[in-house]
Amino acid sequence: xxxxxxxxxxxGRLASGTRLPSSRDLAGDxxxxxGLITEAYEQLTAxxxxxxxxxxxxxxxxxxRAARPPARDLAPRTPGARADFVPGTPDxxxxxxxxxAAAQRATLADLPHDALGYxxxxxxxxxxxxxxxxLARRRGVVADPERIVVVSGVAQASALLGFVLHARGADxxxxxxxxxxxxxxxxxxxxxxxxxxxxxxxxxxxxxxRASGVRAVVTTPSHQFPTGIAYSAxxxxxxxxxxxxxxxxxxxxxxxxxxxxxxxPVGALQGLDPEHVAYSGSVSKSLAPGLRLGWLLVxxxxxxETVERKRTMDLGHPTLDxxxxxxxxxxxxxxxxxxxxxxAYRERRDALVAALQEHFxxxxxxxxxxxxxxxxxxxxxxxxxxxxxxRVRDAGVTVRTLEAYAHPDAAPGQPPSRASPAVRLVLxxxxxxxxxxRAGVRLMAxxxxx
Amino acid sequence: xxxxxxxxxxxGRLASGTRLPSSRDLAGDxxxxxGLITEAYEQLTAxxxxxxxxxxxxxxxxxxRAARPPARDLAPRTPGARADFVPGTPDxxxxxxxxxAAAQRATLADLPHDALGYxxxxxxxxxxxxxxxxLARRRGVVADPERIVVVSGVAQASALLGFVLHARGADxxxxxxxxxxxxxxxxxxxxxxxxxxxxxxxxxxxxxxRASGVRAVVTTPSHQFPTGIAYSAxxxxxxxxxxxxxxxxxxxxxxxxxxxxxxxPVGALQGLDPEHVAYSGSVSKSLAPGLRLGWLLVxxxxxxETVERKRTMDLGHPTLDxxxxxxxxxxxxxxxxxxxxxxAYRERRDALVAALQEHFxxxxxxxxxxxxxxxxxxxxxxxxxxxxxxRVRDAGVTVRTLEAYAHPDAAPGQPPSRASPAVRLVLxxxxxxxxxxRAGVRLMAxxxxx
Numbered sequence: 001x002x003x004x005x006x007x008x009x010x011x012g013r014l015a016s017g018t019r020l021p022s023s024r025d026l027a028g029d030x031x032x033x034x035g036l037i038t039e040a041y042e043q044l045t046a047x048x049x050x051x052x053x054x055x056x057x058x059x060x061x062x063x064x065r066a067a068r069p070p071a072r073d074l075a076p077r078t079p080g081a082r083a084d085f086v087p088g089t090p091d092x093x094x095x096x097x098x099x100x101a102a103a104q105r106a107t108l109a110d111l112p113h114d115a116l117g118y119x120x121x122x123x124x125x126x127x128x129x130x131x132x133x134x135l136a137r138r139r140g141v142v143a144d145p146e147r148i149v150v151v152s153g154v155a156q157a158s159a160l161l162g163f164v165l166h167a168r169g170a171d172x173x174x175x176x177x178x179x180x181x182x183x184x185x186x187x188x189x190x191x192x193x194x195x196x197x198x199x200x201x202x203x204x205x206x207x208x209x210r211a212s213g214v215r216a217v218v219t220t221p222s223h224q225f226p227t228g229i230a231y232s233a234x235x236x237x238x239x240x241x242x243x244x245x246x247x248x249x250x251x252x253x254x255x256x257x258x259x260x261x262x263x264x265p266v267g268a269l270q271g272l273d274p275e276h277v278a279y280s281g282s283v284s285k286s287l288a289p290g291l292r293l294g295w296l297l298v299x300x301x302x303x304x305e306t307v308e309r310k311r312t313m314d315l316g317h318p319t320l321d322x323x324x325x326x327x328x329x330x331x332x333x334x335x336x337x338x339x340x341x342x343x344a345y346r347e348r349r350d351a352l353v354a355a356l357q358e359h360f361x362x363x364x365x366x367x368x369x370x371x372x373x374x375x376x377x378x379x380x381x382x383x384x385x386x387x388x389x390x391r392v393r394d395a396g397v398t399v400r401t402l403e404a405y406a407h408p409d410a411a412p413g414q415p416p417s418r419a420s421p422a423v424r425l426v427l428x429x430x431x432x433x434x435x436x437x438r439a440g441v442r443l444m445a446x447x448x449x450x
Numbered sequence: 451x452x453x454x455x456x457x458x459x460x461x462g463r464l465a466s467g468t469r470l471p472s473s474r475d476l477a478g479d480x481x482x483x484x485g486l487i488t489e490a491y492e493q494l495t496a497x498x499x500x501x502x503x504x505x506x507x508x509x510x511x512x513x514x515r516a517a518r519p520p521a522r523d524l525a526p527r528t529p530g531a532r533a534d535f536v537p538g539t540p541d542x543x544x545x546x547x548x549x550x551a552a553a554q555r556a557t558l559a560d561l562p563h564d565a566l567g568y569x570x571x572x573x574x575x576x577x578x579x580x581x582x583x584x585l586a587r588r589r590g591v592v593a594d595p596e597r598i599v600v601v602s603g604v605a606q607a608s609a610l611l612g613f614v615l616h617a618r619g620a621d622x623x624x625x626x627x628x629x630x631x632x633x634x635x636x637x638x639x640x641x642x643x644x645x646x647x648x649x650x651x652x653x654x655x656x657x658x659x660r661a662s663g664v665r666a667v668v669t670t671p672s673h674q675f676p677t678g679i680a681y682s683a684x685x686x687x688x689x690x691x692x693x694x695x696x697x698x699x700x701x702x703x704x705x706x707x708x709x710x711x712x713x714x715p716v717g718a719l720q721g722l723d724p725e726h727v728a729y730s731g732s733v734s735k736s737l738a739p740g741l742r743l744g745w746l747l748v749x750x751x752x753x754x755e756t757v758e759r760k761r762t763m764d765l766g767h768p769t770l771d772x773x774x775x776x777x778x779x780x781x782x783x784x785x786x787x788x789x790x791x792x793x794a795y796r797e798r799r800d801a802l803v804a805a806l807q808e809h810f811x812x813x814x815x816x817x818x819x820x821x822x823x824x825x826x827x828x829x830x831x832x833x834x835x836x837x838x839x840x841r842v843r844d845a846g847v848t849v850r851t852l853e854a855y856a857h858p859d860a861a862p863g864q865p866p867s868r869a870s871p872a873v874r875l876v877l878x879x880x881x882x883x884x885x886x887x888r889a890g891v892r893l894m895a896x897x898x899x900x
Binding site: 002003006010039043044045046047048049051061089092093095097100101104105108113114115116117118119137140142151152153155156159163185186188189230232233236237240263264266267269271272288289290291292293308309311312313314315316317318319320321 | 452453456460489493494495496497498499501511539542543545547550551554555558563564565566567568569587590592601602603605606609613635636638639680682683686687690713714716717719721722738739740741742743758759761762763764765766767768769770771
């Protein structure tokens with residue numbers, strides 16, 4: 001009754017100013033008790049939909065404004081494709097449902113009630129302790145629990161650092177060129193503009209970095225995204241020397257550092273100088289991006305401000321998720337999952353490299369030692385890139401070239417540029433089975449040869 | 451071996467410049483294979499801990515900077531107390547573990563793999579649909595799924611709106627005085643300063659609001675925090691008229707709107723004018739704050755910017771949590787939980803009111819119709835407030851007076867002020883059993899009478 005009346009007012013069916021029948025009359029018409037009508041009138045009067053006056057009865061108020069039509073659909077769209085080599089997503093079918101479910105049960109079974117209260121904005125101490133052990137052991141990170149902040153992923157880590165640096169006067173930050181285009185919007189939201197810094201074969205060009213005047217720079221030293229190179233030891237030292245000389249900060253985005261196939265992973269840059277490197281990582285590649293769970297390690301001088309930023313962004317990470325992941329790590333489930341992914345992704349990488357050699361003879365494949373994507377430089381006859389992309393797109397293959405990761409503000413002559421004659425593909429393979437990889441590469445080759 | 455060597459370099463036990471033994475010698479000393487040593491040297495050289503030169507052997511590099519001592523503990527502290535009436539936390543023992551576990555199992559059992567990918571920054575469509583139904587039904591909100599953003603709670607909703615308003619040129623926002631002190635830091639982080647607007651018996655003083663010059667204001671119309679009043683119908687209309695006249699925005703923080711004990715809850719203000727009211731709520735009072743799950747409904751003109759802000763803060767809410775809560779709502783579990791809490795909290799409210807009447811005769815108790823706290827105005831003989839607070843604190847009772855929620859920038863004469871002779875207590879009761887409530891009130895009365 002009450003809801004129907006409210007809706008009638010809101011939709012305009014009962015126009016502003018309309019006199020309503022007396023509660024006695026309406027009760028009689030509807031065959032309900034008069035008390036029910038009185039209560040509905042009082043309730044909707046209290047809410048502001050109706051008005052009433054002594055002896056004047058009840059009428060529809062003029063307060064209601066109808067909603068406009070729905071906002072346009074803002075959801076991202078993924079077009080269908082016969083093969084999709086866009087990097088960035090792991091194989092979601094490898095998500096360990098049974099182990100996750102077991103950790104969920106264990107969490108709800110032994111969790112004290114108090115653990116359901118507002119979180120520590122830094123993250124659950126138990127999880128930070130587990131992560132400190134994990135990151136020290138697997139990634140060579142200096143990771144005492146006191147300098148870890150549990151975040152929703154590398155994107156939130158970037159947002160937090162962007163705000164912290166901006167509050168300290170920074171309005172620019174260096175990024176690798178080519179690099180991940182995601183950073184631009186994240187830092188822009190914090191008021192910080194990204195400045196492209198070119199790469200050479202050993203990593204970020206530190207001369208260009210120094211010349212740019214920035215005092216913070218985002219890097220992917222273990223497996224540069226997208227070129228796939230690992231920063232050389234010399235370049236690591238030069239980069240840290242730069243950071244010390246300008247009292248600056250290197251942001252290490254360890255987005256796929258867990259995966260190295262032919263030997264042990266290269267340890268994190270952060271281990272060399274934790275007071276000049278902020279380290280971030282997540283479970284997005286090892287478990288699932290949908291979990292939104294990651295970690296950020298910051299130099300001591302930035303710790304308090306970073307935690308306060310986290311607090312004012314969301315008060316802290318969901319506690320049940322943290323309790324669960326702490327148990328998942330402690331039980332050895334996370335290590336098991338990493339080994340399982342490692343095996344699967346090595347097989348896929350091998351399938352991709354073999355398929356490229358078979359279908360694109362003469363192609364040079366690089367960045368294969370680690371990570372979840374490779375770079376394939378095709379012989380000149382496949383170029384130029386625009387024509388190649390148009391052909392394979394028509395055949396239903398979604399793939400990106402290195403140029404797609406060029407920074408929009410990079411100087412026109414700076415590589416990678418569209419003027420380059422060679423086609424350099426950035427091929428993500430983690431989300432594809434070996435059979436799909438082989439079929440996709442064949443499809444691409446057939447389209448290119450047509 | 452490798453980890454031990456890395457740690458030795460990092461800790462300074464192996465000083466910069468130290469020559470390391472040849473791989474053959476060290477292998478002999480340690481009784482391990484030479485290959486193992488070679489691999490460790492190479493790895494740590496690649497990482498930058500060691501350096502090596504042709505024929506010069508291997509030595510410790512000068513790149514490593516040791517970490518400073520751990521940052522000081524930033525965790526919030528809750529001191530032990532014999533009775534704690536501070537409002538803001540529900541009874542965490544009422545968290546429905548069995549139903550939650552069932553929803554978890556159902557989620558992992560029937561979830562398609564794709565659902566584990568990056569989230570829609572607005573929130574899962576299935577959850578937004580479930581929430582739209584719930585909020586329309588329970589709170590009279592105009593809630594089509596397209597204008598809902600799934601957020602981590604009311605704090606994140608505030609942060610998002612703060613950033614959106616700031617980007618549109620706002621540098622101030624009105625807040626209720628007295629009101630929740632949490633808002634100040636959240637809006638300050640977005641570059642927006644809070645301006646106190648006083649209340650009268652019907653709600654926010656709209657004349658003072660107009661005079662303040664702000665164009666957005668944060669309100670708690672269903673059960674004002676902390677005074678406990680419900681905005682009158684007239685005041686609701688005046689507030690919306692103000693918003694329309696200045697092309698402004700009313701932020702409705704529906705922090706405990708689900709709980710009304712003696713009749714149906716007052717419908718949300720948002721239902722009256724969804725283009726001038728942004729509505730936010732969460733499960734923090736109905737389930738647990740640690741879940742960090744809430745919703746924000748914004749006018750259409752702000753929808754796109756709000757979603758983009760959410761995206762650049764954390765890319766979107768964790769998908770598994772959203773899938774789970776969608777099922778929890780669909781199965782009727784959420785309604786059951788609200789009914790269960792409603793019963794428990796009404797009993798506690800009644801216990802508190804009775805205990806106050808027994809132990810503080812003459813006390814006036816208000817704001818009891820709804821929410822999870824009441825206001826008790828004690829007879830003048832208990833004052834002044836400072837002395838009362840000191841006495842009960844010494845007896846182990848944690849309690850706040852209304853003055854604790856005064857805005858720091860409010861004019862000295864504006865109520866509530868410390869000059870007020872009456873002691874007005876803000877008593878949260880949801881987290882306490884009836885027995886604890888009675889014991890706490892008795893303890894407080896004994897301490898005050900001493």
